[in-house]
Amino acid sequence: xxxxxxxxxxxxxxxATELNELERKxxxxxxxxxxxxxxxxxxxxxxxxxxxxxxDYMRYIEFEKNVDxxxxxxxxxxxxRYKGAGQRTIYFLYARATRKFSGDLVLWMQYIDFARKDxxxxxxxxxxxxxxxxxxxxxxxxxxxxxxxxxxxxxxxxARSYMQRGLRFCKNSEVLWLEYAKLETIYxxxxxxxxxxxxxxxxxxxxxxxxxxxxxxMIALPEVTAEDVNxxxxxxxxxxxxxxxxxxxxxxLTGAIPLAIFDSAMKQFRGxxxxxxxxFDMFAEFDQLACTPRILQHVLDYLQQNSPQxxxxxxxxxxxxxxxxxxxxxxxxxxxxxxLDLISDAMQQHPSxxxxxxxxxxxxxxxxxRLFSDADADVSMQKASRAALRRYVRAxxxxxxxxxxxxxxxxxxxxxxxxxxxxLLVRTSIKYWAANEELRRLSAALET
Numbered sequence: 001x002x003x004x005x006x007x008x009x010x011x012x013x014x015x016a017t018e019l020n021e022l023e024r025k026x027x028x029x030x031x032x033x034x035x036x037x038x039x040x041x042x043x044x045x046x047x048x049x050x051x052x053x054x055x056d057y058m059r060y061i062e063f064e065k066n067v068d069x070x071x072x073x074x075x076x077x078x079x080x081r082y083k084g085a086g087q088r089t090i091y092f093l094y095a096r097a098t099r100k101f102s103g104d105l106v107l108w109m110q111y112i113d114f115a116r117k118d119x120x121x122x123x124x125x126x127x128x129x130x131x132x133x134x135x136x137x138x139x140x141x142x143x144x145x146x147x148x149x150x151x152x153x154x155x156x157x158x159a160r161s162y163m164q165r166g167l168r169f170c171k172n173s174e175v176l177w178l179e180y181a182k183l184e185t186i187y188x189x190x191x192x193x194x195x196x197x198x199x200x201x202x203x204x205x206x207x208x209x210x211x212x213x214x215x216x217x218m219i220a221l222p223e224v225t226a227e228d229v230n231x232x233x234x235x236x237x238x239x240x241x242x243x244x245x246x247x248x249x250x251x252x253l254t255g256a257i258p259l260a261i262f263d264s265a266m267k268q269f270r271g272x273x274x275x276x277x278x279x280f281d282m283f284a285e286f287d288q289l290a291c292t293p294r295i296l297q298h299v300l301d302y303l304q305q306n307s308p309q310x311x312x313x314x315x316x317x318x319x320x321x322x323x324x325x326x327x328x329x330x331x332x333x334x335x336x337x338x339x340l341d342l343i344s345d346a347m348q349q350h351p352s353x354x355x356x357x358x359x360x361x362x363x364x365x366x367x368x369x370r371l372f373s374d375a376d377a378d379v380s381m382q383k384a385s386r387a388a389l390r391r392y393v394r395a396x397x398x399x400x401x402x403x404x405x406x407x408x409x410x411x412x413x414x415x416x417x418x419x420x421x422x423x424l425l426v427r428t429s430i431k432y433w434a435a436n437e438e439l440r441r442l443s444a445a446l447e448t
Contacts, residue, residue, distance in 0.1 A: 011044050012037070015089070027074045039063055047096075054104045057097035064090050087118060102134050105141070112144065116152070124148065132162070139173040142166025146183055156187050174275055177265040178282055184257045185286050185295075191252055192289060255291035258283065259298055266302065276303050277312035284319060296320055311353040314346035315360050322364060327371035333381050336368075340388055347395065358395035359409060365389045366413070366421040386428075393429050403433025410442050422446060 019037060022028045028036070043060040046052060068087060094111040101107055108131045115124045128145040135141050142162050150159040163180040170176050262279050269275050280299045286292050300320050303313040321339040325332050343361045347354040365388055396405050406429045413422035423446045430439050 012041055015040060022071065025078075025080050027071060027078065027080065036067060052100075054097060054101045054107050057093060057101075057107070058110070061090055061093050061097070064093060090114065091120075091123065098130075105131075105135060105138060108135070108141075109144075112148075116148070121153065128162075132165070136166075136169040139166060139170045139176040139179075142170065142176060143179045146179070150183055150186065154190070159183055171268055174265075174269070174278070177261065177268070177275075178278055181258045181261040181265070181279060182282055184261060185255070185283065185289070188252060188255060188258070188291060189286060189289055195253075253291060255289070255295040259295060262295075262299060262302075266306075271302075271306045273303060273307040273310035273312035276307075277316055280316045280319065284323060287324065293324060296323060309349075311346045311350040311357060314342050315357060318342045318346075318360065319364070322368075327368060333384070336385075339364075343392075355396060355398050355405065358392045359405075361392040362389065362396055362409065362425070363413075363421075365392065366418075366424055369424055370420060389424075389428055393425070394432060397433070401433075403429065403436035403439050406433065407436055407438035407442060410439070414442070414446075419446070 016037075019028075019033050023030060023033045043056070043063065046056050047060060068090065091114075094107075094114065097107055098104075098111055108127075112124065112127055112131070115127060128141075128148065131141055132145060142165065146159040146162040146166070149155040149162065160183075163176070163183060166173075166176055167180065262276075265279070266272075266276065276299055280296060280303075283292060283295045283299065296316075297320070300313075300316050303310065303316055307313050318339045321335055321342070325335060340361065343357055346357050350357070365385060369385060369389065393406060396409070397403060398405075406425065410422045410425045410429075413419075413425065422442070426439060426443045426446060430436075430443055433439055
């Protein structure tokens with residue numbers, strides 16, 4: 001068996017021709033070539049020695065990335081033609097690293113990230129196949145692969161396949177179920193958006209369909225995918241207009257697939273109210289989809305039928321009361337009052353969940369406040385909303401807190417890009433917890 005020195009010598013010999021060419025074209029000087037060769041020799045002996053670690057490969061890869069970046073810069077400045085190993089060397093090192101440390105998921109993720117940035121789509125397909133085979137019980141792997149195919153290649157068929165296979169191995173992963181439902185809801189949005197662009201967004205007779213021939217381990221989804229429309233929705237816009245027109249009668253636009261996933265998840269987790277509320281919260285983010293109210297009502301109906309006394313049921317009723325409302329609607333004030341009464345009742349009936357419920361109310365009030373502050377808004381509505389916001393902000397700290405929960409919420413809002421909401425929350429709360437250092441820091445940062 002070849003020892004570390006023999007392996008190192010073999011790999012170094014492979015790169016010798018490239019280094020000579022770089023020197024001949026004056027891209028690197030002789031001194032630089034000698035330095036690169038010396039560093040490669042050192043790295044090769046380290047990674048081939050007994051007891052090497054993934055970090056050793058990462059340092060080697062980082063070095064090669066720097067060499068490649070400098071090579072590109074020199075070629076551009078000198079205006080010379082050169083096609084060398086370039087990033088092939090980096091891919092080669094990643095392949096060696098993941099082969100040797102196949103159980104290191106962090107290493108795989110860095111490999112995937114590099115290939116994504118390099119837009120190496122064919123290579124990514126192979127990488128995802130390998131990592132999913134080696135780490136089938138890791139939900140993050142299936143989610144990353146599915147989102148890659150959906151976001152980068154707009155390929156719902158492959159994305160759905162990864163999610164379905166992932167659920168075979170990770171049936172007890174709430175995150176995977178939620179992400180699968182989210183992916184399918186995004187797909188509904190893509191189809192609806194494409195039909196809107198083509199002027200096909202008209203109401204048509206709906207038809208019911210079921211997947212009768214599916215694998216028993218697969219979720220039974222309504223019959224809509226590859227046969228209804230080009231599943232990959234490729235960027236060449238090669239979408240059959242007739243196929244899109246036919247989609248008006250397919251369940252895809254009614255949210256049937258996300259609902260099928262929700263129902264399956266509820267069976268898997270025995271109707272856990274907390275998970276159902278997470279589904280409701282996720283679906284509510286798609287407030288521009290015509291089918292979203294129907295989806296939300298389905299989730300709420302499920303909760304009211306199976307867990308009528310759960311605080312999560314009340315919270316979903318609260319959100320449903322306000323979903324899709326217009327603040328200028330004469331009936332909005334009454335709806336808001338009723339919704340806040342629901343939250344108050346939930347806090348009284350479930351003291352252990354009071355802080356969580358109050359955060360829900362605070363987030364909702366913050367999202368509406370910009371409309372309440374409009375010059376044309378009803379004065380009494382403005383006063384009522386400000387008073388309600390102050391009340392639930394104080395409740396968020398459970399009457400005895402130091403402002404830490406409020407500060408964490410403000411930080412979270414800022415990270416989500418909701419600067420206005422974060423700013424308003426800090427302004428509203430800092431007078432109650434002026435001594436809180438994090439709130440003071442956030443207040444100063446938001447004022448700049």
